[in-house]
Amino acid sequence: MAVTMQDVAARAGVSIKTVSNVVNGYPHIRAATRERVEEAIDHLGYRINETARSLRTRRTDMITLAVPELSLPYFAELADSVIQAADARGLTVLIEQTGHGRVREVDVLTGKRRNMTDGLIFSPLELGPEDLALFDVDFPLVVLGERVFGAPADHVTMNNVAAAKAATMHLAALGRKRIAVVGGHEGEQVGSAALRTTGYRQGLEAAGLPYDPALVAEAGLWHRSTGAEAMGRLLDDGVEVDGVFALNDALALGALHALHTRRMEVPGDVSVIGFDDIDDARYSVPTLSSVDPGRVQIAQTAVELLVARITGAETGPYRRVIPDSRIIGRESTGDVPEGGEGRPVAVQQGGIEQVAVAAAPAPA
Amino acid sequence: MAVTMQDVAARAGVSIKTVSNVVNGYPHIRAATRERVEEAIDHLGYRINETARSLRTRRTDMITLAVPELSLPYFAELADSVIQAADARGLTVLIEQTGHGRVREVDVLTGKRRNMTDGLIFSPLELGPEDLALFDVDFPLVVLGERVFGAPADHVTMNNVAAAKAATMHLAALGRKRIAVVGGHEGEQVGSAALRTTGYRQGLEAAGLPYDPALVAEAGLWHRSTGAEAMGRLLDDGVEVDGVFALNDALALGALHALHTRRMEVPGDVSVIGFDDIDDARYSVPTLSSVDPGRVQIAQTAVELLVARITGAETGPYRRVIPDSRIIGRESTGDVPEGGEGRPVAVQQGGIEQVAVAAAPAPA
The missing domain is CATH 3.40.50.2300 (Response regulator)
Incomplete structure (x- = not known):
């Protein structure tokens, strides 16, 4: 079987990208790394696939x-x-x-x-x-x-954590004390749900509100339908709610629907805020406050x-x-009068950092 | 310059696809057609691009x-x-x-x-x-x-015309007499806007309602924003409206928003129906009646x-x-009670027909 770039990388103890860099003659490769790769190429008899290479450079x-x-x-x-x-x-x-x-x-x-x-x-x-x-x-x-x-x-x-924290704190600043989170993924450590839930909990803490697991409405997929179901379950279970942080806007729109069908007023009875700031947020009834993640x-x-x-x-x-991300206030949190344009009510600073490449050897 | 398949097609007076069929040895080609193509290939010295051919068959x-x-x-x-x-x-x-x-x-x-x-x-x-x-x-x-x-x-x-006609007739059957159409493209003869507007006019006629150009709200692109603007213009101009047929659902959702901000009740004051039956129609407030085109x-x-x-x-x-297409009745036309599931209120039969290939010679 033909020797692959993977085989060379494994023998040289470097990443495939490093092998590729050596093979393609990129500069900025440490001499020791280059030697290790070249040794592996010679030892294994690796032949550069010229066709593939020409395809790559075209x-x-x-x-x-x-x-x-x-x-x-x-x-x-x-x-x-x-x-x-x-x-x-x-x-x-x-x-x-x-x-x-x-x-x-x-x-x-x-x-x-x-x-x-x-x-x-x-x-x-x-x-x-x-x-x-x-x-x-x-x-x-x-x-x-x-x-x-x-x-x-x-x-x-x-800015998942910081923005979710700011959204939750915004609800708290409006006087909301029973803030539900819609779209939780219980037990998940990785991904948007975990990070935004962390931000939610940090927001509660910063506002001096207790964390109540009864206020976490799980929803696997983040669609309107699942948001409506999750919000409906919470309300039908009799959980007292006066604020909702939905982990994305589709969930929030579903939650608005569930609140509407149960004749609860937004933002009168319940303030609602979503995440993503999709186009729909400007046209829903009421218009939806949201986190603009800087799409x-x-x-x-x-x-x-x-x-x-x-x-x-x-x-x-x-x-x-x-x-940078922004909390955009609209009708669903009463930040603007009916028919008013959304406006930023908080900004979370972003930034640029160097990636600390995990596990595998850093590319040359 | 190399002779192309286009050149062969032009000389033989056939379509490129016919040349391709001859070159690739497909059966079911009339002998006379094949001869014309082969003559053109010989005369022009066309060489089949074997690389391209092999790529095509792979x-x-x-x-x-x-x-x-x-x-x-x-x-x-x-x-x-x-x-x-x-x-x-x-x-x-x-x-x-x-x-x-x-x-x-x-x-x-x-x-x-x-x-x-x-x-x-x-x-x-x-x-x-x-x-x-x-x-x-x-x-x-x-x-x-x-x-x-x-x-x-x-x-x-x-089923553009038939479905638009049925949607308009549905509004008329609810007692609506001043039915606006949102999303018109004035002067356009081709495409969805032209066909659906034709259906709208047929629907008015079938219901015995006059066509009033003042009820046509133009919107170039069919987005929520343009729907809200078009509907808003109509209302702000003082045009009397008790029904809206929007040429797609995004326009309809924008129209709902414009009606809401002007404190007009849907479906109390105005009945609204869209076209496309997108997911959003099930979750908007009120839920949106629409044409399901059979996506x-x-x-x-x-x-x-x-x-x-x-x-x-x-x-x-x-x-x-x-x-087949269907008119799905929801809250915005009062076809279902608040919180009720949408239901089909009319069906338009589809079908299969043979395409009459225009202008160019029919493929062999």
């Missing part, structure tokens, strides 16, 4: 965006923002929906399509910290989201980082970028 | 879906349905967003990406009847929508037709398929 001017689900408004709008940012650079975006499937997510990183475009922007929903090795790929990659930290790739994420900036940054890796303009350490 | 198990805009919920949900239908057949879908750009739409049919997957499902928004020749392509193609009729391709469309069936049929052309299981005349 630009397609296309990039791939892989997201879990386009029928979730956040991802549809993110895709739109990525397409616009790419378009401004003359790039076409091919979109792949991975559904809620681990196999499809692995396929995005390792399948035969991976070299069909110049690079990949990938928002995983199933892969997690245990899958870091899969992210050590030989093509330009930018990771989105909060499931995977420390992969050898540039990463654009959100447009996320998309633009992801495309910029990817293009810099594709062109080789950037060969330095991987970066993690967190855009 | 399946990728991927198909492309090209839609105008993923942030429009209808297209996001359509994409989701296409992905599910394709997934059931082991196919991966790559999605391209064409935006509102003619250049991008032409590129989808003629650009370098066209042979990257096994076939294309394409919903054009800019191309129209004058562009039929562009649809004469040498790869499997299924056309969606109502901009292009008579292209040499299978076509899945909607899931559209997606499944499109994938089935495409797969049949890819595998060669179908080589006969092109077909046009129109799924």
Whole structure:
């Protein structure tokens, strides 16, 4: 069987990307690393696949965006923002929906399509910290989201904890004392639900409110339907609620529906705030207060980082970028009068940091 | 310059697909047609591009879906349905967003990406009847929508006129006499706006209501924002309105918002019905009555037709398929009590017909 780049990487004790860098003659590789790789290549008799190499150096001017689900408004709008940012650079975006499937997510990183475009922007929903090795790929990659930290790739994420904390504190500042959280994933340590729930608990604590597990409404998928069900269960169980922090806007819109059908007034009886600031938030009845995680900036940054890796303009350490986020007050928290435009009521500062690549050896 | 398949087609007076069929040795080609093509090949010295040919016969198990805009919920949900239908057949879908750009739409049919997957499902928004020749392509193609009729391709469309007529008649049957239409495109002869407006006028006529141009609210793009603006203009101009037929659900949700901010009750003062039956319609406040155009069936049929052309299981005349559509009554027309599930209040029968290929010679 042919010796693969993986075999060389394993013998040399370096990442596949390092092997790829040596093979492709990139500068900025430490001499010792280069020697180890070259020794492994000689020892194993690895032959560079020239066809694959020529395919790689021939630009397609296309990039791939892989997201879990386009029928979730956040991802549809993110895709739109990525397409616009790419378009401004003359790039076409091919979109792949991975559904809620681990196999499809692995396929995005390792399948035969991976070299069909110049690079990949990938928002995983199933892969997690245990899958870091899969992210050590030989093509330009930018990771989105909060499931995977420390992969050898540039990463654009959100101010999840700080923004969720601020949203909860905003409800508390309005005098709300029984603040439910809709969309919790019990026992989950990784991902948006865990981080935003942490922020919720920090917000309660900062506001001097007790944490009451009865106020956590679980919802596996974050759709309108599951939000309506979760909110309905809470109300039908007789739990007293005067505020709702929904972990995304689809859940919040479902919660609004459940409150409406039970003739509870928003924001009179219950103040509601969501997360994502999707277009719908401006037009729901009442309009929905939400966390704007900086979607447009996320998309633009992801495309910029990817293009810099594709062109080789950037060969330095991987970066993690967190855009500023904002709490946008609308009718559902009474921050604006009926018919009023939404307005920012709090800002959470983002930032840029160097990725501490976990587990595997750092790329040269 | 190298002789192309286009040159051969032009000289032989046949479609590119016919040349492709001859070159690839498909049966079912009339002897006279084959001779004309072979004469043109000999005369022009056309050389089959073997590389391209081998690429074409090597399946990728991927198909492309090209839609105008993923942030429009209808297209996001359509994409989701296409992905599910394709997934059931082991196919991966790559999605391209064409935006509102003619250049991008032409590129989808003629650009370098066209042979990257096994076939294309394409919903054009800019191309129209004058562009039929562009649809004469040498790869499997299924056309969606109502901009292009008579292209040499299978076509899945909607019951636009009949469904719009039924929606308007439904409002009239509720006693509504001043029925506005939101989303009109004045002067446009082609596409959803023209067809649905025709259905609206037929519905008025069938109900014995006069057509009043003052009740037509124009909106170029069909988003929530434009729906809210169009509805707001109508109301602020003092036009008397007791019913609204919005040409899609995003417009309808915007119209609901505009009515709400002007303290008009839905369905008390005004009954509202949309078109598309997006997920949001079940959760808006009030829930939105709508036309279900048979989205899931559209997606499944499109994938089935495409797969049949890819595998060669179908080589006969092109077909046009129109799924059944349904008017779904919800709170916004008072068809269900508050909190009640939507229910079909009218059905429009679809059907299958043979495409009469326009202009160009029929494929062999």
